[in-house]
Amino acid sequence: MTVSARRARPSSGNDRPPGVIPSHDVRARRPDPRAAKTIENIVNAxxxxxxxxxxxxxxxxxxxxxxxxxxxxxxxYFPSMEAVLEAVVLRLRTETDEELNHAMKGCETPTERFAAFLKYSVSNNETRRGSQFLHVEPAFVIQYFQSNFEHFIQRVLTALDPVFDAWEADIGTPVDRAAIAEMMVRLALSETVVPPAEGKPLALRLQSTIDVILDALRS
Structure with a gap:
């Protein structure tokens, strides 16, 4: 199978945890701990x-x-190499969801939550590994980004929901949450293709800019 023939399927609400392959991707078999270990081994490899x-x-x-x-x-266990690669990227996406949720824990204020989100966004595994994978399976990875784009946006909306609430309370008007979330996602995807230069990461520079804008709107 050529690289161009490999395609990542769109995400769905039935996605399984890392290392567990959807039933339509794996031939029917009885539950077997050894099989689960073999599947995990193949995905790791x-x-x-x-x-x-x-x-x-x-x-x-x-x-x-x-x-x-x-x-x-x-x-x-896998009907094709495409299914193997899908298992890898599904695991990566699920790990990123869980890591972001963990990064948000303990944030008592919206300001702390936004800072934690931006700090995590600078060096998360999805962006770093996506950049590595892009050199190996570019067509597949780009299709993965496209088919999971809405999932990425929803991830940001969920993480920043209390932050948006606080901003709207401060300035007295609704903010375009979807536009901000999409901007954050597109920033992360662009850094997968073009790694950021040394110095203060763009995400943290954005935080300083937003703080200035909010201070001006409050006054």
């Missing part, structure tokens, strides 16, 4: 190959060699 690969393609044989399994074993 595929992720490692994508992160350390030097050429723009990941093959089934490379994943099998890294996982220490046969091609027959790989295709017993």
């Amino acid at each position: 595929a992720q490692n190959v994508m992160m350390n690969h030097g050429t723009p393609r990941v093959t089934a044989q490379e994943v099998c060699d890294s996982a220490g399994v046969s091609r027959g074993t790989l295709y017993r």
Whole structure:
């Protein structure tokens, strides 16, 4: 299968946790701890190959060699290499959701929450690994970004909901939450393609700019 033939499916409300493959992607089988371990091993191997690969393609044989399994074993649990890659990116997306939720814990004020969100946005695993994966499976990764774009926006809206509430209370008018969330997502995606230059990250510079604007609106 060529790189251009691989496509990431749009996200759905039935996505499973990392390492667990949707039933329509894996051939029917009875629950088996050994099978679950094998699946996890294959997904780990595929992720490692994508992160350390030097050429723009990941093959089934490379994943099998890294996982220490046969091609027959790989295709017993995954109908295609596309399904293997989908398992990798689904895990990455779910891990990012969980990591962001964890970063938001303990923030007692909207200001603290916004600062924590921007700090996490500067160096999250999805952006960093996405940049690495882009060199290996560019068509697949770009399709993944496109098909999960709305999920990314909803992630930001959920994380910043109390922040938007506070802003609106301060300035006395609604803010375009969707536009701000989309701007944040597009910033993260752009940094996947073009890594930020050294110095103060753009996300933190945006925080300073927003603080100035809010102070002016309050006065």
